[in-house]
Amino acid sequence: MNIIKVDIDKSWISKPRGSVEYKAGLNKFLDFAFANASSDGMIHCPCPLCGFRLFQNREDAYDHLLLKPFPAKYTFWLHHGERRVGDSSTETQEVDPGSVYRDPLRDMVREAFNFPGSVVDEDDSGNKDVEGDAEELPYLYSEPSQAARHFDELLEDGEQELYPGCAKFSKLAFLVRLYHIKCMCGVSDKAFGMILELLCESFEHAKIPASLHDAKRIIRKLGIAYKKIDACPNDCMLYHGSDQELSRCKICGTSRWKQKSRRNSVVRINVVVKKNEKPQAAKVLRYFPLVPRLQRMFMSSKTSVDMLWHKKGPNSDGFLRHPRDGEAWKAFDRRYTHFSGDPRSVRLALASDGFNPFGNLSSRYSIWPVILIPYNLPPWSCMRPSSFLLSMIIPGPKMPGNDIDVYLQPLIDELKQLWGGVDTYDASEKKTFKLHAALLWTISDFPGLGNLSGWNTYGGRACPTCNLDAESKRLTFSQKWCFMGHRRFLNQSHRFRQDRVTINRPLRVDDRPSEDATNNATSMFPLIGKAVGASESLNLSPTERLQAHRHVLVNCAGVENFLEDFRASRKRQLRSIGKRNEAYIDRVVHREFAEWFKNEIPLGSTMHPRELQWLACGPNIQAKRFKAYNVNGFKFRTLSREDGMRTQNSGVCVTSDTRRT
Template sequence: MDRSWIHRSRDRIFRAGDQYEAGVNGFLDFAFSTVPIGEKISCPCIICINRRLGTRDEVFEHLIVDGIMAGYTVWSSHGEVIPSNTTIIENIVVDEEDEEDEEIVNINDILQDVFPGEAFEGAGGSSISGHIEGIGNELEKLDRLMQEAEKALYPECNEFTKLSFTVALYHIKCLCNWSDKSFSMLLDLLKKALPQNNTLPNSLYEAKKMLKDLGLSYNKIDACPNDCMLYWKDASNDKSCLKCGASRYSPKSKAPAKTLRRFPLIPRLQRLYKSSVTSSEMRWHKDGRMDDGKIRHPADAEAWKDFDRLHPTFSADPRNVRLGLSSDGFNPFNDIKNSYSIWPVIVVPYNLPPWKCMKQTSFMLTLLIPGKNQPGNDIDVYLQPLIDELKLLWDGVDTYDSLKKESFHLRACLLWTINDFPAYANLSGWSTKGALACPCCNKETMSTWLKHSHKQCYLGHRRFLEGNHKFRLDKRGFNGCVEFGVAPQPLSGIASLAQMEGVEFPTFGKGSDKNDTDKRKRVGGRTKLPFNWKKRSVFFELPYWKHNLLRHNLDVMHIEKNVCDNIIGTLLELKDRSKDKLEARLDLQDMNIRPSLHPQRIEGRTKVIIPPASYTMSKVEKEQFCKALDGLKVPDGYSGNLSRCVKVTERDMSGMKSHDCHVLMQQLLPLSIRVHPTKNVKLVLLSLCAFFRCVCAKVAKTEDLNQLEASNA
């Protein structure tokens, strides 16, 4: 029996042909001839790999959709006798006499993923005059790519074509962070090394021009250097800013002073459904998720379920996409001395299963906001192109589903944002500084200005305790007052808009207006903004945003690192990193609380003695604490080398990354803190570590989280 069809099963176009189907039917006839009628056989598709049983129809569907295992030419798991010249390795049979090398880049798979099924089937003809309605552009791109895919890299080359080699080479460039110059130099070298009449691109520009049809491109939108506006839509041809008058171009050159790079979101979401594999995974939240009351995925959370209740037409089709957005600044030059800050805006599709949606390969870069200074509240100017796309996605765009072989109306929504606390202010519009810094408590935030520490202190946390909790009556342990207040309710989107109703917020931009040096000044004097609102967030332009139950989230890794650094700094009494300083003790004295911790002045001398607190450790205990971490051995990849951060003789710890703090808080601190002499301090720190461990768990229960909130309030 001819089994050459097995070696070509990776080719999706071939799997759709009669030869492959005839081979599958021949295999099924043989496999079911050795089992009783009505029984099941092991499925040899690349997903099941002979570990799952299925009926004839189920196995046939798997083999057509996914393909058969590579090299399974001897059907040993289905009753065939194994010849003496074959080797079996974990159910995958490799014929030593007829072994074929796998193709490094399957260009047919790539083109099938990029272009819809109708376009792929209609390509290759002598005319692409648009006989298939609505995909004329796609046909033109596909026709160009098919021509490049048919050109051999050099005469008599059977391994690579011009397109497949260029894609593979560019993929390595991206993975290994090659510079454009090094890539161009490599192309020059390969051009000389390959035989004459080779088709390798002559330059990086030529390679990018060819790969552009694969959808690997972005749009450039010029911006005002003062972050006032974007030069797009009606202002695309303007030469200067309409608000501050700054020139669009740099005075030293003709290049734009600032450029926003936009990566279109809609084509990338549509591409998820152009592959039958990812199209199936995009339904996981509905078809594959286990609904047992445990929280493993955003679909198990109350915010997702509340959105489904409010928008039943959206939730009716599981292919509609739920998105999360995150943005933060970083230094692309890896140089602490350079203050350059660039802000990527990343979108994550939550339809995918949890083991895929949070992988780097699933992250979608939508905007790259240029530096050198962070945009601050003016980030809304740069978010406008993305907001326009999200509005269009809410109404829906026509998309081809390769799994069901049909076109459908794809819709998408933005559920929430995830940021650290400073970026929270930039995206939400509520300032996270000052007396009303808490966005949840809003106008009911309780704060006290500390005269000596020169900062706000927030002491209203006892309001979140139960009404009969003993801490509510504890004056001595807190701020000297009894607490009878009620916990404030988080502000809804509708209530937020009500607070901002009728307010004229300052215009965007860091430059001055032509006729007004202070952008906050108006005819009646300085504009008074309500509470801590600094702007009306651009996200409120989305028609559903004000109804979202949870609009903004804080990244737990940032919080965990800040808490860890402060705990370590205070326990080891590190200079400039401890929270227990002379200024803090003087503030306690002004508030007339904790008299045992008040600083004591020695008569006749300027020296001030700071009494030890319950968490203060001796030098020996600090050294034991550092030794416990310095001598720790962990598996490779578990965490960074913590010993490089610990200095035992100096009783110091510094230079820990976010993941190091994550591991330290959840696993290592409970072990090293055992040297502390005070039982109450150990119990508090152990409870705090258990809190972060529960919050970061892969699986959680609602009742456990409620109990955790009550016990740690």
């Protein structure tokens, strides 16, 4: 075997990374690699950080190899297009670097069928020999002859040029690319078939399938087909397994086949709809088998390493960035040690929701896809659409509701099979192992939680976390459930945890004080409640001013010390005349304290605060009056305001020590 010699000096590898020789050699290496081994504009990055496992574009690969050293022993660029070719002569032959082309589709076919081929061991980052590249791999199929036949046909299609002289597309690569465009752009089968016919007529020498049927027959050999399972139109059962030959539902008795009424008949007669002399099912479930799709993830050299990230990926700071960092994942591993003992065991999540495939908001048609998400992959790839596994498509026209478990039966059967283990080939370790899988989570909205788990999400015990501990209440008029008692979720030291009155009492009216009502006296008289409506000005009479002044002084916390001093002095004065009962002392205080307080704290005094000086002067002559006031969650109105109203709430009780004169 001879080596393809490339006219590139590789002595730059040992040069300093900042030198001109190193940068020039690195650019030549990238030119060669992207010309011979690029996939979607990306190559395997040989830097120590990526280790030939991660793909990078040209700019990122250049930056990586400037920051990190180029592998010193990687002088034979096996991963980037340099190949050994058979030759009877002992001399080496010089080949143009641009002529070496490696079709990635051929590698995909070989890995998908688990057949020997030119699959490169990506863990080899050095300059190893390639004598073992064609190592025999075990067969995992029950019918190896049929698999071998499909494999040979696909290889033949993959090696055929699309037309004589075409080096960029093979027959299989062009068809897969064209079919991918059909799926991504929503091209109908009829339109796609017409496009194929036009291409065949226009390019007679090109090897293009003549019809959609021929195209599907080739693509189906890749093993990405789905199963059609007939279902009862009323979502009662699947015609699957032992019930596959039934023609009527064994639960509701509805016919399995699509029916229509015969025209021009006196009596309405339903006849079975047929296509190509075969009866058409009224409802069909499209099911995508899970086992072969999980096997493909390990049989591919590009994804088998990523499936071990959850075990080998670092997590030094302890933050929750992936489900593997959560307690549910760790508790499951501790409970089922036979499952967690192998890091290749797959953890899955199931997501489902309905949507209208026709894009018409007035249509009530609802179709439900069921998607599986493998959480073994790293977080930057497990949530990509390309990593999702479409498990089934539940047809409409109405949502399955609680009968979704009928359609999940094939998936549950496969999950039971995977729990016991399925023989699978690991391309990264080149050996067969028992593949296990388990469904750990479901992802859905709250009504979907009731459909997938069977939990009642409509009553007073709808919360699956609180369950019987939920404090629910049925609203009388709206007929809806509300949930109370959220104080228990606060910390023990939180100031609202023991506040049973404020938290649980519904706020009937807004009694928060207005922001513009604050003034300099708010420290002495905290604002309580809020006035409602427009104010009305009035002039206070001398009696009203005195009554208001007395009431404020007696009920003000800042005047309590002055009030006690005045009461004690009057008790000593009244001791001589024998009038020391509390009723008489209260009348004296009520009659004389306002004038005494005004003389005790004169206006302009430097020994007392300005608020007390203003308080001693008494109220202004002009005052504001409101017809309603909100306080303590209730609204109080004046008698004139309530005149003619059905609700009456004008009674206000004020606790005070003042008495009438």
